[in-house]
Amino acid sequence: KLKHLVGIKEELEAKTVIILEDIIDTGNTLSEIYDIFRDKNVKTLKIATLFFKPDVFRKELPIDYIGMSIADKFIVGYGLDYDGLGRNLPDIYQLD
Secondary structure (H helix, E strand, O other), X not given: OOOOOOOOOOOOOOOEEEEEXXXXXXXXXXXXXXXXXXXXXXXXXXXXXXXXOOOOOOOOOOOOEEEEEOOOOOEXXXXXXXXXXXXXXXXXXXXX
16 A cells, blocks of 8 residues: 655654645545555644535544535536546536
8 A cells, every 4th residue: 555645755744734635525535645644743634625525424534624515416617527527617516
């Protein structure tokens, strides 16, 4: 199992780290994030997410900042996409 931080070359020990996620649903990615930082000896690890799907979140992991809780629907736009579809839309849309 790889525990690599892409693009992070500086020492993180004793620093506050804030991770900004676009969307948290089941929590699987969040679990990986906590695993990656477990042995980094950071002072504080904070998690912020723009969108949170509480109906499908299955982990006992803290999320410090939630922009908006949403239903378990697929959304695209403004950086959120499905295989490139919808990434450059000026707003966020729920797919039917």
